[in-house]
Amino acid sequence: MLLTLPVTILAAGSPAEPATSLLPLSQAQQVSMGIRLAPIDPAQAPVLSLPGSVVVPPESQRVVASAVAGLLTEVRVGVGDRVAAGQILARISSPHLVGLQRDLQSARVQLGLANDTLDRDERLLAEGLIPLARVQAARARRVDADALVTERRLQLRLAGLGDAESGDADLRTQAAIVAPAAGVIIEASALNGQRVEAATALFRIASAATLWLELQVPADRVAAIALGNRVEWPQRGVIARVSAIGAAVAAGQTVMVRATVAQGGERIRPGESLQALVRLAVPAAANWRVPQAAITQLGPRTVLFVTHPQGARMVAVQVHGRDEDGAMIEAALTATDRVVVSGVSALKSMVSEQRR
Numbered sequence: 001m002l003l004t005l006p007v008t009i010l011a012a013g014s015p016a017e018p019a020t021s022l023l024p025l026s027q028a029q030q031v032s033m034g035i036r037l038a039p040i041d042p043a044q045a046p047v048l049s050l051p052g053s054v055v056v057p058p059e060s061q062r063v064v065a066s067a068v069a070g071l072l073t074e075v076r077v078g079v080g081d082r083v084a085a086g087q088i089l090a091r092i093s094s095p096h097l098v099g100l101q102r103d104l105q106s107a108r109v110q111l112g113l114a115n116d117t118l119d120r121d122e123r124l125l126a127e128g129l130i131p132l133a134r135v136q137a138a139r140a141r142r143v144d145a146d147a148l149v150t151e152r153r154l155q156l157r158l159a160g161l162g163d164a165e166s167g168d169a170d171l172r173t174q175a176a177i178v179a180p181a182a183g184v185i186i187e188a189s190a191l192n193g194q195r196v197e198a199a200t201a202l203f204r205i206a207s208a209a210t211l212w213l214e215l216q217v218p219a220d221r222v223a224a225i226a227l228g229n230r231v232e233w234p235q236r237g238v239i240a241r242v243s244a245i246g247a248a249v250a251a252g253q254t255v256m257v258r259a260t261v262a263q264g265g266e267r268i269r270p271g272e273s274l275q276a277l278v279r280l281a282v283p284a285a286a287n288w289r290v291p292q293a294a295i296t297q298l299g300p301r302t303v304l305f306v307t308h309p310q311g312a313r314m315v316a317v318q319v320h321g322r323d324e325d326g327a328m329i330e331a332a333l334t335a336t337d338r339v340v341v342s343g344v345s346a347l348k349s350m351v352s353e354q355r356r
Contacts, residue, residue, distance in 0.1 A: 035343030037307060038294065040333060043286040046224065046323035048278045050257075052215035056206035056270045062180050064203040067159040070094025072194045073174060077203070079188050080269070083179040089203055090177040090190050092160065096198075100159055101171045104152035107145065114138070114145040183207040186270050206270050211261040213240050213276055216254040222246075224321060230279040231259040238264035242278070283320030286328035294339040295319060295327050298348055305340040305347050306333065312340060314351065 074091040077083060118138040124130045160175030187204035196202070213231060222245065231240040240259035249255055259276070261268075268274075294304045295317065302319060305312045317331040340347060 033343040033346040035346070036341055037338040038291050038341045040335070040337055040339055041289045042335075043282055043289050043328045045282050046280040046321045046326070046328060048217070048221060048224070048280065049324055050215040050217055050276055050278055052213050052274050052276055054268050054270050054272045054274065055212045055214050056186065057210050057212055060183075060207040060210050061186075062183070062205045062207075063201050064089060064177060064180065064205060065199050065201045066092055066177065066196045067198060068092065068094045068096045068100075068175070069196065069198045070096065072190055072192060072196060072202075075188075075190045075192050077185050077188065079185050081185045083182065083185060083205065085179055085182045087179045088176045089179055091174050092177060092196070093174045094159075095173065097156075097159055097161065097173055097175055098171050100152070100156050101161070104149070104156055107148040107152045111142070111145040111149050114142040118142045177202065179203075179205060181205060181207060184269065211265045211268065211270065212243075213238075213259040213261060213274065215257045215259065215276055215278070216250075216252070217257050219249050219253050219255055222255040222257065224280050225257055225278060226281060229281065232277045232279070233264070233268075233274050234277065236264060236267050236274075238268060238276075240276075280321060280323070283328050285318070285330045286320040288329050288331055288333050289326050290317075290329055290339050291341050292322060292325055292327050293341040294344070295329070296344050296348060298351065304329075304331070305344060307338045307340075312347065314347075 070092045071094070072090055073093050075089070077087075077089050083089065118135070118141075121130060121135045121138045125132060125135045160177055161172065183205040185203055186206045188202070190196075190202040213233070215231070217225060225242060225245060227242055227245065229242040231242060232238070233240075238261060240261045240263075242257060243260040244258040246256035246258075257278075259278075290304060296303060298314070302317050303314050304317055306315050315331050315333065317329040319327050319329050321328040
């Protein structure tokens with residue numbers, strides 16, 4: 001609670017300086033100066049309130065693209081949908097699929113011929129009718145044919161046709177575009193009836209296993225933040241830890257600080273805006289927390305004014321940290337002290353006049 005300062009004010013210097021004389025004030029002067037007081041608290045972890053957003057680490061994102069050029073005939077998911085690994089996201093119709101299947105069938109025929117030729121030549125070699133070099137050549141052709149079949153099968157699998165479908169006698173013109181991993185769709189550009197080229201990105205999937213909070217910290221405050229500081233988003237029950245501090249200052253004179261979510265990640269989504277609280281470490285030398293308005297400079301020294309039975313005294317302080325509205329200080333104070341938070345400039349003027 002803010003209190004009214006007594007009528008008579010006494011300002012005292014630091015221990016190295018003699019005390020100034022009494023500074024008598026009438027009630028009218030006191031009111032006109034707007035002098036008000038506030039209590040002090042034991043030093044505690046400073047807290048910064050910072051804006052930011054939820055992002056997905058690059059290693060937790062997967063881009064799903066079309067392997068072939070064609071026409072999207074069916075789109076099953078959109079932004080925000082959760083998908084499982086292997087789930088069909090869309091279907092594409094492409095004449096290129098027919099060519100890939102034909103190539104696979106042709107490769108299988110060549111592999112069958114290579115196997116037959118090798119079997120025949122090995123029998124003839126056993127009977128001593130052909131040289132070993134002919135059998136070795138047949139074996140090499142069989143290896144090449146087998147590799148070609150594997151290559152054609154992989155091409156079809158990348159295009160969206162599985163082994164079972166690619167083995168059908170009838171050629172297919174459609175293939176499925178599936179999710180490579182479980183997660184949430186955070187980007188979707190696919191539309192029914194859309195023509196796409198090969199390698200066109202259609203979906204971006206984010207795994208919810210790991211999320212980051214990227215915070216924008218004013219450049220003059222970032223020095224107070226350290227790796228491991230606790231970050232909270234109370235409204236969503238999210239707890240994170242600072243894992244990286246940017247080295248560059250952005251155009252808005254802010255520095256990016258990243259925190260890895262440790263708790264509550266299932267309750268948030270990538271792209272959400274937030275206002276997080278960063279709890280800084282308590283400075284080892286600090287013993288009190290006072291309102292920032294109480295701290296002032298008097299020449300080269302940092303001081304504040306404290307109530308006294310006869311008025312007020314001036315105390316030298318050392319500031320070890322600041323948060324939104326408080327300062328962690330080292331000073332000779334007691335728990336019952338009250339500090340001046342309004343009218344400080346007037347008291348400074350009185351002290352200066354007293355010392356002349």
